[in-house]
Amino acid sequence: MTFPFIAQCLGQDFLAQTLGRDHLHVPGALTEPDCLVSFDTLNQLLATHRLEAHLTTFAANANALQQLLRDLTIVVTYDAQLRTLLPAVWPLALKTVLDALDAGAGLHGNGHWSDYAIAALLPAPQVRTADPNPDDSLNRARRDWLGPHALDELADRWIVLARGEPKAADAVPQFARTTSYTWQCTTGLTWLERIIEGRYDAFANHCWYVTYWLTELRETAILETSALSQWRRVVDGLAAAGDRGAVDLQRIEE
Known part of the structure; x- marks a missing residue:
């Protein structure tokens, strides 16, 4: 080559x-x-x-x-x-x-x-x-x-x-927004979860693009059951760790 x-x-x-x-x-x-x-x-x-x-x-x-x-x-x-x-x-x-x-x-x-x-x-x-x-x-x-x-x-x-890098997590939505909504709601969310690895305390209030993107997905895309579960898992994890944007996102579900 x-x-x-x-x-x-x-x-x-x-x-x-x-x-x-x-x-x-x-x-x-x-x-x-x-x-x-x-x-x-x-x-x-x-x-x-x-x-x-x-x-x-x-x-x-x-x-x-x-x-x-x-x-x-x-x-x-x-x-x-x-x-x-x-x-x-x-x-x-x-x-x-x-x-x-x-x-x-x-x-x-x-x-x-x-x-x-x-x-x-x-x-x-x-x-x-x-x-x-x-x-x-x-x-x-x-x-x-x-x-x-x-x-x-x-x-x-x-x-x-x-993994474990908040700025890398913020890079995912910036890249994902160049793709289809189907990719964003499936692979994009999976990439994000893999980078966070459940360590929400290290990411809370350090990822502006992540919460903006999650808001956009919930408001503009129809999330299927598995994607919605991923979405809620990330939002709930960030909110529990004190992320202000994620707390606001939880209100969408109320």
Whole structure:
């Protein structure tokens, strides 16, 4: 199998054009703190080295990894043509990072950024801060985002890594909202439960997207018996742990 070059897929100047930057500075990657890597140099590196090499290196630097992945999702959120490349690029990126972590890369040793990096491994549309119509941008991107089937067994490996991480739990609804309601009400809820693992006290009041999504599912989707049981189990668990949004959700059932 031939894997793509990231620069070939996304374009030589994709970061500069999308983010409006002249330079990229990766903290800790340079010997001189006042030295910057120009985008000419960066694009040359990306054009001549495979994606795997960079991600393998970044797997040991959670902050750099989450910034890279977030920048990539911002790029494809605003470019429909680039979104068609997600099924080829993202599974490769996810597998590379997971393999590096299995081989001993110290993502969890990089301070509080590890939870951000783990969450960023599950791709979801992201908007620019200055976007005047963020909802429109998100809705357009969600219509033709990466399908869950493209992740295949990689999703299970990610869930094992993500267990116990509130930010990873919040990543599930952001990804799920790019899928069908059927998937959200079945597999999406199952992913969420697997990440929480019954440890509701660690997630209560730390997951804004989760409670928003659960509200949306209850109000807009017809939940079958098994899905409704899952929904209630998560809501009741969070509410019992003191989650304010979940307590409000329980009132829907009254």
